[in-house]
Amino acid sequence: MAALIEVENLMKHYRLGDVTVQALRGVSFRVERGEFVAIMGASGSGKSTLMNILGCLDKPTSGSYRFDGISVSELSRDQLASMRNKKIGFVFQTFNLLARTSALANVELPLLYNGVSARERHSRAFAALLAVGLENRQDHHPNQLSGGQQQRVAIARALVNQPQIILADEPTGNLDSKTSSEIMAIFQRLNREAGITIVLVTHEPDIAAYAGRMLVFRDGRLLQDEAVERPRIAFQELEQRTADDTGITGI
Amino acid sequence: MNLLINVRIALRALRVNRLRSALTMLGIIIGVAAVIAMVAVGSGATAQIQEQIRSIGSNVLIVLPGSTTSGGIRLGHGSVLTLSEDDAEAIARECPAVALAASSMRGTGQVVLGNDNWSTVIQGVTPEYLQIRDFIIQSGRPFTWQDVDGATKVALVGHTVMQNLFGGTDPVGQIIRIKKVPFTVIGTLAPKGQSAWGQDQDDIILMPISTAKRKVLGVSQANARAVGAIVAQARHAMMMQEAQEQVVALLRQRHRLQPDEEDDFSVRNLVEVFGAQEQSARVMSILLGAIASVSLVVGGIGIMNIMLVSVTERTREIGLRLAVGAKARDILTQFLVEAVTLSLIGGLVGIALGLSVSILISYFAMWSTLISWGAVAMAFAFSALVGISFGYYPARKAAFLDPIEALRYE
Numbered sequence: 001m002a003a004l005i006e007v008e009n010l011m012k013h014y015r016l017g018d019v020t021v022q023a024l025r026g027v028s029f030r031v032e033r034g035e036f037v038a039i040m041g042a043s044g045s046g047k048s049t050l051m052n053i054l055g056c057l058d059k060p061t062s063g064s065y066r067f068d069g070i071s072v073s074e075l076s077r078d079q080l081a082s083m084r085n086k087k088i089g090f091v092f093q094t095f096n097l098l099a100r101t102s103a104l105a106n107v108e109l110p111l112l113y114n115g116v117s118a119r120e121r122h123s124r125a126f127a128a129l130l131a132v133g134l135e136n137r138q139d140h141h142p143n144q145l146s147g148g149q150q151q152r153v154a155i156a157r158a159l160v161n162q163p164q165i166i167l168a169d170e171p172t173g174n175l176d177s178k179t180s181s182e183i184m185a186i187f188q189r190l191n192r193e194a195g196i197t198i199v200l201v202t203h204e205p206d207i208a209a210y211a212g213r214m215l216v217f218r219d220g221r222l223l224q225d226e227a228v229e230r231p232r233i234a235f236q237e238l239e240q241r242t243a244d245d246t247g248i249t250g251i
Numbered sequence: 252m253n254l255l256i257n258v259r260i261a262l263r264a265l266r267v268n269r270l271r272s273a274l275t276m277l278g279i280i281i282g283v284a285a286v287i288a289m290v291a292v293g294s295g296a297t298a299q300i301q302e303q304i305r306s307i308g309s310n311v312l313i314v315l316p317g318s319t320t321s322g323g324i325r326l327g328h329g330s331v332l333t334l335s336e337d338d339a340e341a342i343a344r345e346c347p348a349v350a351l352a353a354s355s356m357r358g359t360g361q362v363v364l365g366n367d368n369w370s371t372v373i374q375g376v377t378p379e380y381l382q383i384r385d386f387i388i389q390s391g392r393p394f395t396w397q398d399v400d401g402a403t404k405v406a407l408v409g410h411t412v413m414q415n416l417f418g419g420t421d422p423v424g425q426i427i428r429i430k431k432v433p434f435t436v437i438g439t440l441a442p443k444g445q446s447a448w449g450q451d452q453d454d455i456i457l458m459p460i461s462t463a464k465r466k467v468l469g470v471s472q473a474n475a476r477a478v479g480a481i482v483a484q485a486r487h488a489m490m491m492q493e494a495q496e497q498v499v500a501l502l503r504q505r506h507r508l509q510p511d512e513e514d515d516f517s518v519r520n521l522v523e524v525f526g527a528q529e530q531s532a533r534v535m536s537i538l539l540g541a542i543a544s545v546s547l548v549v550g551g552i553g554i555m556n557i558m559l560v561s562v563t564e565r566t567r568e569i570g571l572r573l574a575v576g577a578k579a580r581d582i583l584t585q586f587l588v589e590a591v592t593l594s595l596i597g598g599l600v601g602i603a604l605g606l607s608v609s610i611l612i613s614y615f616a617m618w619s620t621l622i623s624w625g626a627v628a629m630a631f632a633f634s635a636l637v638g639i640s641f642g643y644y645p646a647r648k649a650a651f652l653d654p655i656e657a658l659r660y661e
Contacts, residue, residue, distance in 0.1 A: 057574060057654050078578045085576020096571045096658065100267050110575040112256055157575070 002069045004164060004197050005031035005054065010063035012049050012220075023049040025220040026063070031199065033164070036191045038208035038228075039201045041217035047201050048169070050217070054199060055088055055167045056080045068164060085113050089158025093170035095150045097142040097157075103129060104138040107156045114161070128156035132186055148179035155186055165197040166190070172207055178241065184210045185234035210234055254584070261589040264561075275557045276597035278550030279637065283601025283630045284608055285543035290626035291609035293536020295619040300529045306443045306452060307521050308385040310488050312349075312495055314342075314481040314502070317516040333515045335476040336460070338505060339377070342483050345501055348494035350486045353380035354460055354478040358468040362416060362456065363428040369415045372455045373429060375463020381407075383484040386457070391423040391438025394459050402461040406434040410442040410453035429456065432466045491520055540626065544633070550597065551637035558590050558645035569649050570657025583650035590642020591635060598634030602627055 012024040023046045031037055041047040052058040053065060056072055057080075065072045068087060075083065084090075097106045107125040116124070129135050132152040142150050151171060158166050168187070172180035188210060190196045200211060208214050209232045216224035265272040316333040336354045343352035356375040361368055380386075381393050386407075394405050406429065408422050416427070422436040443452040460478065464470045470477075485494035495518050502516055562569070569582055606622060613620040 052655050055574070078580075081573065081576050081578045084574060090574050092658070096567060098568060098571070101263075109572070112260075113572075113576040113578070113581055161576075 002066070003030040004033045004035075004068060005029075005199075006064075006066040007054075008064045008066075010050075010053065010060045010065060012046075012053065012058070013061045022220055024053075024060070027217075027220075027222050028063075029215060029222060029225060031197060033197055034191070034195045036188070036198045036210075036212045036231075037200070037215060038211035038213070039199065039215045039217065040203060040205070040208050041223075042203065044219075045217040046220040047217045049220075051167060051169055051199075051201050055090060056083045082114075085110055086161055087164045089155075089161065089163040089166040091151070091154050091158050091166060091168040091171045093173040095142070095147075095154045095174075097150055097153055099143070100141055102139050102141060103134060103145065103153045103156075106142070106153055107160050109157060110161050124160055125156070128160040129153070131159060131190075132156045146179075147175050148182055151175065151179075151183055152186065155183070155190075159190070159196075163196065165199060168198065168200040170202055171200065172202070172204070177206075178238075180207065181234045181237050181241070184232075185238055188234050206232075254588070257581075257584045257588045258592070260585055261592050264565075264589055265592060268561075271557060272593060275553055275593055276600065278553035279547065279594050279597030279634050280550075280601040280604060282543065282547030282550040282637075283598050283634050284605035285546050286540055286630040286633075287602060287605025287622070287627055288608040288612065288620075289539035289543040290536060291605075291620040291622050292612060292618060293532065293539045294621040294623050294626075295613065296532040297529060297536060298621045299619050300525060300532050302444070303446065304522055304525045304529070306385070306446065307525070308383050308482075308484065309522075310485040310491055310494075311383060311521060312483045312485065312491070312498060313519045313521060314338075314483065314498060315517050315519065316479070317514050333506065334478050334481055334502075335474065336377075336478055337476055338502060339478065339481045339483075341505060342481065342498055342501060343379075346483070346494060346497035348485055348490040348497050349483045351379045351383050352481055352483040353377045353383055354481055355380055356460055356463055356468055356479045358463075360430045360467055362412065363431075364416045364425065367416055369412060371409075371412050373463060373467055374455055374457050375460035375468065376457055377460055380482060381457070383482050386443070387441040389439045389441040390421070391436070393438060394457075399459040399461050402459060402465055404432060404434045404462055404466065405437045405458065407438045407440055407457040408436055409440045409455040409457075411451055412454060412456055413439055429458075430467050434458065488522075491522065495520060547630070547633060547637060550634075551594070551641040554590055554593055554638060555641035555645060557593075558586060558642055559648070561589070562586065562645045562649040565649075566652065566657045566660040569652050570654050570660065573652070573654035574658060579650040582652075583646045586646035586649045587639065587642050590646065591638035594634045594638025594642075595631075598631045601634065602631060605630070 007030070008028050010024050010027040011022070014021040014023060027050065039047050039050065049058070053060050056067070059073055067083070070083070072080070072083070098109070104122070104125050107128050108121045111121045111124060126135065126138065129138055132155050134149060134152050134156065137145060137149060142153070145153065166187070172183055175183065184207065187198050187200070191198050200207070202208050209228060211228055212231055213227050214224070215222060314334060339352045339354040342349055354377050358373050359370060360373045361370050377399055378393060378395055381388070388407070393407065394403070398405055406427065413422055417425070422439055425436050426433050427436060428434070440453065440455070440457070446452050458467070483494065483498060485491045498518055499514065503514065506515055508515065572582060605627070609620045609622055612618055
């Protein structure tokens with residue numbers, strides 16, 4: 001079975017007026033199913049461009065990108081849309097939830113675009129909310145939820161179509177450290193228990209330390225590709241933290 | 252993704268921005284209401300004129316005495332009675348395109364009943380006149396040729412005379428004095444309303460022409476058979492022109508006019524005159540409708556404006572929808588349905604408003620309005636069309652947004 005992501009000599013050029021910006025200058029790597037990969041780099045390193053291409057939102061200028069054995073560069077706009085719908089879940093830094101819309105309806109959104117019946121939509125969206133522990137918040141609107149809860153709704157939305165991969169772009173960028181750990185705990189659980197591949201972009205080494213593998217980019221090139229030796233385990237840290245707060249450490 | 256879901260998404264979005272949606276609809280509401288009300292006013296005017304044409308009688312030609320030259324002095328129309336009862340009989344007999352012809356003589360006189368009196372139009376006519384002018388006997392009986400031959404003193408009274416003179420009592424069988432001559436009322440005429448020139452057609456008393464000449468109006472000693480006017484009815488609306496030509500030819504021959512002499516009578520086709528009026532009312536109604544349609548177009552521009560604002564405002568939402576798998580078609584449909592929903596709801600409210608305004612206009616301004624269901628259907632269809640055509644550009648703009656740019660939009 002082929003790797004989930006196979007990137008060969010990927011290049012992406014933008015034209016900004018008269019200047020051609022080389023966002024990616026020949027990147028090659030593979031991601032196997034079930035991996036948890038962190039992509040790191042300063043801004044302008046090309047990591048966002050790479051994420052857009054991996055997420056089938058953009059096409060490379062040259063080089064090949066095969067996702068799940070399919071050559072993405074040959075797909076039409078509509079085929080890309082259906083690929084995003086069925087195989088990829090997105091999590092954004094700014095959550096991107098629909099305002100004045102219930103958590104459940106937000107989670108249902110991807111299902112609106114693949115002809116799932118109303119009843120199945122509800123039950124699948126509810127199951128996804130259950131998976132992130134927000135089943136009792138299904139009727140809340142985003143402005144009634146905390147940042148961490150909003151991001152959990154967004155993760156539920158990414159999960160609802162049972163994707164092969166979740167692409168998370170700075171998912172903890174707007175959250176405090178405790179909430180970040182909670183979010184990372186969810187990602188780790190989905191990765192371990194459901195076997196969902198996770199690719200996460202971050203510029204914080206602390207967050208990248210939760211992943212199993214780290215790719216570091218600079219100036220459009222892959223600088224470093226190495227396994228994380230002892231990944232942090234979010235749920236243990238959370239337990240530890242709770243213990244600290246209640247002062248029952250060491251009993 | 253089916254249409255129903257799109258409709259639900261659109262309705263949600265409209266409900267979220269209630270005030271804005273209502274204001275946007277207002278443009279369409281006013282447009283549709285204006286079209287319906289204006290067309291109703293226009294058709295009301297047309298219908299009124301048609302009613303007046305009907306009150307003249309159908310396919311009626313009126314022959315009036317014309318100018319004559321007497322010793323080098325040209326006299327005005329009607330100053331000399333150049334038409335006679337024999338002319339009327341000849342027209343009926345000899346013009347194939349004419350079905351009926353009747354003589355008429357007109358004057359005014361004081362009518363007395365007991366202590367009451369009333370000045371009205373006295374018209375002496377032959378029995379066919381009732382038929383040609385479409386006078387309907389409401390009660391009693393019409394007079395006949397026997398009454399004409401015998402110059403009997405019988406009269407038919409119009410509705411206005413009846414109200415002014417008889418109060419609530421039944422006029423039939425009562426004796427009235429017209430210019431001091433006693434007459435028996437043998438029947439009453441059904442109301443005809445105002446004529447096209449504003450004359451009350453019910454303020455009238457009809458009697459046999461012979462009686463009128465001898466007892467009431469007086470006769471010219473020179474020509475005892477002279478009449479004030481002849482009315483003729485063509486066999487068919489299509490034969491009006493033909494009938495007119497035949498009447499002219501016959502009268503020229505009977506009056507022994509040389510080819511270079513002018514007609515000493517004139518033939519008028521009143522339907523033609525009012526036809527022109529009707530035509531202008533029709534043009535007026537089209538014009539009113541057209542002006543009102545402009546406001547509908549302005550309403551459409553309002554929709555386009557708001558949809559463009561909405562697309563810009565919701566750029567991130569569109570980006571998100573595209574990212575989670577919406578196809579360009581889905582986004583296009585969503586925004587198009589929103590625009591069409593705005594215009595259709597606006598259209599429905601506009602129809603309700605337009606109908607009420609039409610009713611209020613006819614109630615308070617006393618204008619006759621006629622609600623045209625064709626215009627209602629057209630205004631509604633047009634508002635849907637406005638929604639589609641003015642909603643398409645913003646919807647297309649939304650559908651072809653770049654998802655990356657859209658997601659990054661602040």
